[in-house]
Amino acid sequence: MATLEHTNFTVRDPQATAAWMKDVFDWKVRWEGPAIAGGYTVHVGSQHTYLALYAPNNPKITGESSYDIVGGLNHVGVLVEDIDAMEAKVRKAGFEPHNHADYEPGKRFYFDDDDGIEFEVIQYD
CATH class of the missing domain: 3.10.180.10 (2,3-Dihydroxybiphenyl 1,2-Dioxygenase, domain 1)
Structure with missing residues (x-):
């Protein structure tokens, strides 16, 4: 593998x-x-x-959504052990978490950094 x-x-x-x-x-x-x-x-x-x-x-900023571009970077997934503690760190860094969800097999939220790169934070149950 x-x-x-x-x-x-x-x-x-x-x-x-x-x-x-x-x-x-x-x-x-x-x-x-x-x-x-x-x-x-x-x-x-x-x-x-x-x-x-x-x-x-x-560097050039396009302003286009990566979801509309073939080969675009849509988001980066980061696996954590304590999603609540991670959300506090994300907020402290000045980013706004959004799109919280519980799903099989865990929990997630997203945030965008200063470059418009979307990060998905995941905790498995």
Whole structure:
């Protein structure tokens, strides 16, 4: 069986994005430095998995919904042990949780970060 090791997506400020992810998710910066086409990347996550946060020299904001674009990033799912504690951390970081639901086999809520990336927080029962 294969395991997802990382995913890479574009943000305006990878260091700022990594900072809130460290505070909210308790992740660590694994590496950071210059990247393709004069950009900058920060790898943030755990020992075995991470998100690569890439910023090009001149980031462009589309304003389009990723759900309408083939190949778009729709959301990132993060599994937690205590969804209530995580929601408090998300709020403290300045993000507004929405779309709370209990479903088989657990609970979830969503929030959007400053780049408009949607995160789904999940706790299994």
